[in-house]
Amino acid sequence: MPGWARAYVRTVEAVNYRVGRFAMYLLFVIMGILLWSSITKIGRVPALWTLEMAQFTLVAYYLLGAPYSLQLGTNVRMDLLYARFNPRTQAIWDAVTVFFLIFYIGVMLYGAFGSTVYSFETGERNPTAWRPYLWPIKVIITAAFFLMLLQAIALLIRDIAVIRGEEI
Template sequence: MHAAARALTALNKALFSLTKWLVYAIAGLMLFEVFSRYSLENPTSWAPELAALLFGPFFLLGGPYLLHSGGHVAVDILSARASGRVALALKICAALLALLFGAILLWFSAPLALQSYTYGETSYSAWNPVIWPAKAVLPLAALLLMLQALAELVLLAPEREAR
């Protein structure tokens, strides 16, 4: 179980390492759009839309690894002062809440992504790209978040045994 939890964490870390570079692509697209609009007086229809489509994977695929590394925004007034069994109980509660959040997100997003794929949904803009790949990232990220929450519970097991 520990090996599977470590492998999943490594996968989420690799996805995080890849997707974090999307911020540069997004910034480059927006810089190109501003330059094109104001210097060339020829705005694009595709650059802002592509930047928006890339932001979803950038934002979502980093979440599972951030759960492991503690990178999410948190109000840790209680957990910062807790130690021993209380700290462990708070970590377990946090992992269970992340698991529940991921399950709810997966429950609602998977049918929408499948429907988007089935219909070949496009954005209906002047550029009109297919958008199901961007929508498919949400259930994938929700599943990875759930699996990472389970991995966190497995990785906490040695802490439970030590107490």
């Protein structure tokens, strides 16, 4: 494989590794938010922001962890026939199917980017009592789809390397 392809895969996977490891700790943030919610309800002064903040944090946890999950190969896969293939055949199958993933993520990224721009332009807020601005979570969603797209391309490069009998 060319040097630029190896560098691309290493760089993307290093970024997604760090972002994914950071995202793992967002679970503790969610737990803290929900614990605070419980404490304030016991004190009969419920915080209005806790449910939405927990939901936003869960979205960040889930979407920022997705490229890391894809990188580790822990994503859900139908192994009825796939597990019986040799590594080269698996790589060929993965190289074909990753184009569907790239298309899907491209469409999602396009929609997320448009929604984020709209949110910035209009000062979009959630129609609840707390009324938080929506652009911060939309930026995170857009960044997560972008990282997922980069990771899918890195997987394609890895699959091509395996098909050619090389390792990255």
